[in-house]
Amino acid sequence: xxxxxxxxxxxxxxxxxxxxxxxxxxxxxxxxxxxxxxxxxxxxxxxxxxxxxxxxxxxxxxxxxxxxxxxxxxxxxxxxxxxxxxxxxxxxxxxxxxxxxxxxxxxxxxxxxxxxxxxxxxxxxxxxxxxxxxxxxxxxxxxxxxxxxxxxxxxxxxxxxxxxxxxxxxxxxxxxxxxxxxxxxxxxxxxxxxxxxxxxxxxxxxxxxxxxxxxxxxxxxxxxxxxxxxxxxxxxxxxxxxxxxxxxxxxxx
Amino acid sequence: xxxxxxxxxxxxxxxxxxxxxxxxxxxxxxxxxxxxxxxxxxxxxxxxxxxxxxxxxxxxxxxxxxxxxxxxxxxxxxxxxxxxxxxxxxxxxxxxxxxxxxxxxxxxxxxxxxxxxxxxxxxxxxxxxxxxxxxxxxxxxxxxxxxxxxxxxxxxxxxxxxxxxxxxxxxxxxxxxxxxxxxxxxxxxxxxxxxxxxxxxxxxxxxxxxxxxxxxxxxxxxxxxxxxxxxxxxxxxxxxxxxxxxxxxxxxx
Numbered sequence: 001x002x003x004x005x006x007x008x009x010x011x012x013x014x015x016x017x018x019x020x021x022x023x024x025x026x027x028x029x030x031x032x033x034x035x036x037x038x039x040x041x042x043x044x045x046x047x048x049x050x051x052x053x054x055x056x057x058x059x060x061x062x063x064x065x066x067x068x069x070x071x072x073x074x075x076x077x078x079x080x081x082x083x084x085x086x087x088x089x090x091x092x093x094x095x096x097x098x099x100x101x102x103x104x105x106x107x108x109x110x111x112x113x114x115x116x117x118x119x120x121x122x123x124x125x126x127x128x129x130x131x132x133x134x135x136x137x138x139x140x141x142x143x144x145x146x147x148x149x150x151x152x153x154x155x156x157x158x159x160x161x162x163x164x165x166x167x168x169x170x171x172x173x174x175x176x177x178x179x180x181x182x183x184x185x186x187x188x189x190x191x192x193x194x195x196x197x198x199x200x201x202x203x204x205x206x207x208x209x210x211x212x213x214x215x216x217x218x219x220x221x222x223x224x225x226x227x228x229x230x231x232x233x234x235x236x237x238x239x240x241x242x243x244x245x246x247x248x249x250x251x252x253x
Numbered sequence: 254x255x256x257x258x259x260x261x262x263x264x265x266x267x268x269x270x271x272x273x274x275x276x277x278x279x280x281x282x283x284x285x286x287x288x289x290x291x292x293x294x295x296x297x298x299x300x301x302x303x304x305x306x307x308x309x310x311x312x313x314x315x316x317x318x319x320x321x322x323x324x325x326x327x328x329x330x331x332x333x334x335x336x337x338x339x340x341x342x343x344x345x346x347x348x349x350x351x352x353x354x355x356x357x358x359x360x361x362x363x364x365x366x367x368x369x370x371x372x373x374x375x376x377x378x379x380x381x382x383x384x385x386x387x388x389x390x391x392x393x394x395x396x397x398x399x400x401x402x403x404x405x406x407x408x409x410x411x412x413x414x415x416x417x418x419x420x421x422x423x424x425x426x427x428x429x430x431x432x433x434x435x436x437x438x439x440x441x442x443x444x445x446x447x448x449x450x451x452x453x454x455x456x457x458x459x460x461x462x463x464x465x466x467x468x469x470x471x472x473x474x475x476x477x478x479x480x481x482x483x484x485x486x487x488x489x490x491x492x493x494x495x496x497x498x499x500x501x502x503x504x505x506x
Contacts, residue, residue: 072325081370081373091348112338117334
């Protein structure tokens, strides 16, 4: 199920970064009604690129587990108890999303961990890449990448047939408890310009690797050109939301 | 609130280890009725050594947060996705206990993190000591030490006046999701005698440091001899339960 593009050479990364050269078009995709995206093109695209429900659930569940682990790590490394109090609940929400997605997966398969395990190596590699070298980078990472990945799996859920699609969209788009991270980071950045410029570079760096994870989840038709045309508006939407999150932190996207 | 005994010299550690020389008397303390321990002596002792409710809640809440962090770390380091699936829910339960204890604390004080912060340095030091050098040691640690600490704070809650005592006892004694750890460890130990003997030594080593944490939570009367007499049956009970957990893993206590 893993696209070989996840460990893509520079050429493919170049294709991903092409998206940055375009102005960020802000498509209005209502977050709580993923089955009815306002934009007709986006809706058609989503239906075409959505994977089968079992790999979707396996990958989405394992990614929520990774988000949980990353947030729990920021709890452990937090410099103050007050910061732990912001991050603890956020990690709890990610764990809850993971467990609910696993519960959905278990309605379809006996061994949910076997389904998840096939995504583990690529996601663990990704986690290593985006971990960051200190608490601020780790915190920026999990805030920004979990934002992109949640958005992506909510969008993708629109293409899943039956009741499962809306249900998993509700699970992934449920509260993340990450609002407090914006304050924690925003305060630190506004007080320290050097930190701000370091995190701005870091925040931009994260996007490419995160979109490669998203790309690995997509159903490919076999026609590269068609696939790219379908993926592009989805990625444009993800990047627009990412830019808003960067802005919210006081970072230039 | 932190007893200087938490960073006690060898002499005091010796006093703690004296308890091991006695046969483990198994007092019947019903877990779900901590307000009515069957043993009269234990009940009197608990009332005398219970701290004020605010430091009790602050320390108990911070310890649950530490248990959460330790369990989340075992999720991160787990060798298989199936093991993660056992440990994830367990860490969620510890986080839930932490959050419920913080909610109780917030009914009494504005800044719950300030109350917890005074316990942080000693507990962080303890966490460093009991962390272990690999996944099996970490897992053994959190299984055994969280067992002792949960038992201890449930017992101690019996001495808290009003509705808060039974309420916090219910919170701390609520499901921990740690049963699966017994299976994970027990299976590994039964297959590898060398691992078993290493973890048996490790499991015995953990008790002294954990009882020092418990000791630091206790209200001291100022009369060392009286305090020791009151503490002893409580520690005997904790050690009896610890021995049962060691037995359950196939380790000699």
